[in-house]
Amino acid sequence: MNAIEIRGLRRDFPLPNGERGALRTALDGINLTVGEGEVHALLGPNGAGKTTLCKILATVLVPSAGTARILGRDVVTRLATVRPLIGCVFGGDRGLYGRLSARRNLHYWGALYGVPGHELRARAAELLDRFGLTAHADERVETFSRGMKQRLHLARGLMHAPRVLLLDEPTTGMDPVSARDFRTLIGELRREGRSILLTTHDMAEAETVCDRATLIDDGRILHTATPRELGALLSRHERIEATDVPAQLLAQMGTRSGVTSVNTGPDGITLIEVTDQDALTPVLRLLVDAGVTNLATTRPGLEEVYLQLIGDRGMDVAS
Numbered sequence: 409m410n411a412i413e414i415r416g417l418r419r420d421f422p423l424p425n426g427e428r429g430a431l432r433t434a435l436d437g438i439n440l441t442v443g444e445g446e447v448h449a450l451l452g453p454n455g456a457g458k459t460t461l462c463k464i465l466a467t468v469l470v471p472s473a474g475t476a477r478i479l480g481r482d483v484v485t486r487l488a489t490v491r492p493l494i495g496c497v498f499g500g501d502r503g504l505y506g507r508l509s510a511r512r513n514l515h516y517w518g519a520l521y522g523v524p525g526h527e528l529r530a531r532a533a534e535l536l537d538r539f540g541l542t543a544h545a546d547e548r549v550e551t552f553s554r555g556m557k558q559r560l561h562l563a564r565g566l567m568h569a570p571r572v573l574l575l576d577e578p579t580t581g582m583d584p585v586s587a588r589d590f591r592t593l594i595g596e597l598r599r600e601g602r603s604i605l606l607t608t609h610d611m612a613e614a615e616t617v618c619d620r621a622t623l624i625d626d627g628r629i630l631h632t633a634t635p636r637e638l639g640a641l642l643s644r645h646e647r648i649e650a651t652d653v654p655a656q657l658l659a660q661m662g663t664r665s666g667v668t669s670v671n672t673g674p675d676g677i678t679l680i681e682v683t684d685q686d687a688l689t690p691v692l693r694l695l696v697d698a699g700v701t702n703l704a705t706t707r708p709g710l711e712e713v714y715l716q717l718i719g720d721r722g723m724d725v726a727s
């Protein structure tokens with residue numbers, strides 16, 4: 409059974425200042441499957457429809473058409489059975505009570521999600537520890553930094569140990585160390601068998617943590633594939649990065665069949681593109697025979713694919 413199964417999903421909103429009956433289509437016939445135990449990244453520019461999709465899966469918004477199922481249960485018709493299966497982290501200030509302590513917030517949400525009374529304390533303490541919040545556990549949440557609130561959001565989403573996690577930009581506002589810890593956490597959650605749908609603007613994050621990624625733009629899916637397959641979409645070429653390549657060899661390299669380009673940047677790194685795997689091995693051998701040991705083969709990463717397919721609208725490319 410799939411963790412998430414979406415068929416022909418559509419969501420229209422009335423245009424805020426539009427004519428009566430005028431609609432904006434936020435999701436336009438989405439089909440998407442997330443397997444059990446899969447970490448799936450949803451990538452797209454501002455306004456692409458990511459949050460709308462997460463909200464429908466979280467049962468807080470109904471679709472205009474189409475269906476969405478969580479572990480086989482329809483999110484509209486079987487709402488009560490879906491809710492205990494999902495943990496949602498939407499960030500921002502919603503969902504946390506500023507005047508309560510972090511611990512009391514977790515007790516409150518755990519109780520709401522049906523965690524038995526005798527387990528609440530232990531579960532909250534474990535999660536506070538896991539997210540580095542134990543030292544502040546009894547302080548009011550309104551005194552927390554944005555990053556601390558974001559970590560508390562994650563803890564809240566895990567209180568009832570949901571099988572499916574919906575994370576909408578979970579690392580926004582986190583410092584780099586917390587963001588790195590977050591990636592480790594995703595790995596742990598995957599090993600526990602949980603399935604995760606994660607929206608992010610951070611390509612490096614998506615590339616490191618996800619099994620597959622879906623690129624979404626203007627309410628439509630452009631591609632779903634592993635980061636490596638997406639890289640291959642852009643280029644059938646293999647690339648070699650090498651440093652300290654002798655000038656004579658560089659000249660020789662440029663005339664070899666199967667080599668499409670040779671460029672050395674100001675940092676001294678030479679990028680050699682070859683047509684396919686067959687052309688790769690002899691070029692690598694030439695480099696090694698010439699004493700070049702600092703070598704790596706690469707394919708375009710998610711960020712390059714994203715920029716090529718979608719452009720830099722709403723994209724955090726600096727990270």
Ligand SMILES: Nc1ncnc2c1ncn2[C@@H]1O[C@H](COP(=O)(O)OP(=O)(O)OP(=O)(O)O)[C@@H](O)[C@H]1O
Pocket residue numbers: 421422424432433434452453454455456457458459460461722
């Ligand atoms: N309640 C609403 N009423 C009207 N239009 C809405 C509503 N919610 C979303 N939209 C519109 O639907 C489209 C998709 O919005 P959504 O928030 O899902 O995008 P997103 O991909 O999450 O963007 P971001 O990366 O900025 O969070 C946008 O054009 C948005 O303006």
